[in-house]
Amino acid sequence: MGSAGGWRARIGVVVPSVNTVVEPWFSAISPPGVSVHASRMFLDDALTPDSIIRMDRDEGMRAVRQLASCRPHAVAYCCTASSIVQGLEYDRHLQHEVEQAAGVAATTATQSILEAARVLGVKRVAAASPYTEEIDKAEHAFFESAGLEVTSSACLGIKDAFGLAAPTPHEIHELALRAWKPGAEALLITCLNLWSQTVIERLETELGVPVITSTQATLWRLLRIAGIDDKIPRYGKLLSAH
Template sequence: MTALGLVHPGHGAEDDYPRIEQLLGSDIRVDLVHTDLGEEPRRAEALRAAGLAERLTAGVEELRLAGAEAVVWASAGGSFSHGWEGAQQQVRDLARAAGMPASSTSFGFVHAVREVGARRVAVGTAYPPRVAELFADFLRAGGVEVVAVRDGGDPPADGVAGWGEERVLALARDADRPEAEAVLLPDTALHTVSCLPELEKELGKPVLTAAQVTVWEALRLVDRRVHAPRLGTLFTREPVVQV
């Protein structure tokens, strides 16, 4: 049994993780602990506050006792909003507190883009413009070329956790560009697992989403590869050798 630990910001689309667990097979377990997300979590300042060390490390003892072999901070905005260097320190602090390998969703996106062999990507998100651009800056710091960013304007009043498949597909279509080799949907509050095959069929290219990337990053930390086509190209490709 491989046990993966996720530190999840508040509540939203966390029910995507049991779906992923079912698709991965019976020898992989995904455990979550929840942090205090605070107010107005889609604003840059609130996202940075959500990723403070004292919030991230509060639940790691529970994960350790559950037998987790690696831990991932399952928040894109709560990591990339700290910038590349700040997010690296965040991961180091988390690893030290947990006593196991650690990463975050934001670094998972950078690693996943390399895994699928993409160099140019388009981003589709419900983040407000300032936050969306922080994510694009983070990707660029990781060596990823961002050809387009489709932001969400002001934060949606209804939240994104309630978006259905058609709205998620529309977001991906609006974000895509012909020159993009992959499309990234970084919102951890979006439900995307059930429509990953449809997203990739619609766009004809890899689509990387927050929950999918987060679990893949945890598996990468423990050196596990799982073939799970219903979780998209990321879970079907052989490793890409970067030169």
């Protein structure tokens, strides 16, 4: 039996050291009886493919093994950019590697997004991100390689990894509207260090399509593989209906 806080499930998150979104939000809205536990990977301030790859190589599995010591029921590797700059095959390998190191079911941010799209019946998305154009282009290539067509997009061009969390809900909403073009079946907002979940409900009402975010999809998938099926309101169709 788990501790009082995690009597239903302990969910584990591996986050870049700069992330200030995942732990507070996951903890705030996880269902009663679910506790959230984290370990961190050092990431340089400069947000580049090289710095992300270096974080994964030097810190990733150490952080997973550290997290495994609190015996989580499921683990999420919470860095969308890690997978998008290294490709779909790397992402699949990463998920397997995390599962082997942690000894439990695991997901990545991108695998969570792809599963969310499958469950929602979505194959064409408008994509918004806070990333630089270089990382944003890699993101489009990643999702296209996984069978998800990116029909339109917009990015903020943020180069500072800590600064990914700086955009306000208003700024994120404006970014999403710039990315949106009719014809997409859903709106996708990436990055787990962006407060994208704050605008999901408003955007779904305005656009009339599902909104998938890295934050929302990763929490959804993590809860489901941990055996928690509770529906959570106010953060879009994915969490409230699936």
